Amino acid sequence: MQLLGQGRVLARLKSPQAAAWRTTLPDELRLTSPVFGAPHSAMFAGQVWVAGAGAGDRGPSVLAGIDAANGRLLWHRAVTPGSRVFAAEGNVLEVICRTGSCEITAWPGSLGASRWTRTVPGAVRVLDSCGADALNPAAPQPEPCSPYVITRRRVGVLDPEDGGVQWVAGLRPPDGVVDRIARDGDRTVLVTAPAEGTCKATVAASGVGSGEGDRGWRHTFVWDQPQARRDPRSGCRWDRSLPLTLGFRMVLPDAKGALLIHPYFGTLHPHRRLARGAYLTSQQPASEQTLSDAALIRRPGRPDRRLDDSGSDRVRPRGVSSSALFLGSGFWQDGHRLVLLGDEDKKLWSAVSSCQAYAHRGLLSYCDGRDLVTLRPASDD
Numbered sequence: 001m002q003l004l005g006q007g008r009v010l011a012r013l014k015s016p017q018a019a020a021w022r023t024t025l026p027d028e029l030r031l032t033s034p035v036f037g038a039p040h041s042a043m044f045a046g047q048v049w050v051a052g053a054g055a056g057d058r059g060p061s062v063l064a065g066i067d068a069a070n071g072r073l074l075w076h077r078a079v080t081p082g083s084r085v086f087a088a089e090g091n092v093l094e095v096i097c098r099t100g101s102c103e104i105t106a107w108p109g110s111l112g113a114s115r116w117t118r119t120v121p122g123a124v125r126v127l128d129s130c131g132a133d134a135l136n137p138a139a140p141q142p143e144p145c146s147p148y149v150i151t152r153r154r155v156g157v158l159d160p161e162d163g164g165v166q167w168v169a170g171l172r173p174p175d176g177v178v179d180r181i182a183r184d185g186d187r188t189v190l191v192t193a194p195a196e197g198t199c200k201a202t203v204a205a206s207g208v209g210s211g212e213g214d215r216g217w218r219h220t221f222v223w224d225q226p227q228a229r230r231d232p233r234s235g236c237r238w239d240r241s242l243p244l245t246l247g248f249r250m251v252l253p254d255a256k257g258a259l260l261i262h263p264y265f266g267t268l269h270p271h272r273r274l275a276r277g278a279y280l281t282s283q284q285p286a287s288e289q290t291l292s293d294a295a296l297i298r299r300p301g302r303p304d305r306r307l308d309d310s311g312s313d314r315v316r317p318r319g320v321s322s323s324a325l326f327l328g329s330g331f332w333q334d335g336h337r338l339v340l341l342g343d344e345d346k347k348l349w350s351a352v353s354s355c356q357a358y359a360h361r362g363l364l365s366y367c368d369g370r371d372l373v374t375l376r377p378a379s380d381d
Contacts, residue, residue: 003044004372005031006355012068023071028052028062035137037086037128047074049092051085060085063092086128088147088160095126102126104163118163125150127181135182136243150178155188174202180244184264186210191244194223199236203252205266217266224255226277246280246295275299283316283326317345328359338366
């Protein structure tokens with residue numbers, strides 16, 4: 001069965017044609033974000049966890065558990081103002097950091113009751129490498145991924161079972177605010193947010209003992225995302241919602257030209273730099289991007305071109321814009337417009353969707369007002 005949610009509607013399907021149940025959520029639990037832990041977000045982990053917020057709240061202010069079998073509310077609790085919420089191995093974690101320490105509380109999501117509380121002295125942040133703080137939060141995360149504890153001098157992996165911290169040997173956080181973190185094999189990779197005024201940022205990776213071994217790598221650069229507006233606080237062209245990975249590539253938005261590296265080997269191996277003002281984009285939704293995804297180079301005033309310079313010069317069909325997303329099997333979504341294109345870009349079908357359409361198991365689902373519509377391929381005859 002599949003779980004679907006948009007706005008105040010949450011439903012679980014037992015088949016493309018039938019809903020197992022459908023419920024209307026209270027306004028504080030309405031769903032607008034795809035990344036759990038952000039206000040108005042949800043995830044499925046045996047039951048449905050919803051992070052809600054009231055009007056004007058900048059972070060989640062309430063958590064709820066909903067029975068996935070029937071859609072009934074199981075538990076509901078307030079979240080400490082200023083705290084962060086994320087999920088880890090069947091537990092819900094609530095983190096509140098104050099001067100000198102971070103306090104972490106975990107409880108089994110199935111019960112909604114506190115399991116353990118731990119205070120980590122010296123911690124300044126706890127990051128979610130499985131969700132909101134990943135290099136590409138909207139994409140599926142590789143296993144294993146875990147919460148990380150950041151202090152001024154050390155980086156550690158948090159055990160969601162008991163709150164223990166295993167410190168990463170030899171990895172000292174760079175100056176600045178560590179904003180993103182990921183695990184790639186036996187290496188931990190972290191990225192700082194651009195500094196206010198200078199826009200300097202650093203990506204740093206831990207050393208490894210596998211293969212020939214190394215001491216890790218780091219690279220400092222001036223952050224500049226040409227496709228982003230200037231952040232009012234830092235003064236930098238910075239949009240945290242933009243992914244820092246695309247397929248197997250990591251993209252460092254360097255003002256000298258975006259730097260394309262492998263997140264494991266980083267600057268230890270040869271890398272590629274794009275022209276100033278150019279950036280990578282994709283014709284697939286972030287949640288559908290794969291290692292084989294064909295990345296595009298976009299540069300204002302010039303036609304898009306493929307990163308690997310393969311295939312036709314034309315990177316998308318006629319009649320769709322540069323922001324159109326390819327959904328598979330000839331389906332494209334261009335804003336709210338859905339089209340099915342055949343040979344020579346002939347339009348075979350079109351519709352309007354009020355949500356992001358998605359493909360699954362050879363089917364396509366989209367929103368027609370309050371209704372969810374699912375299409376299956378038709379035979380040629």
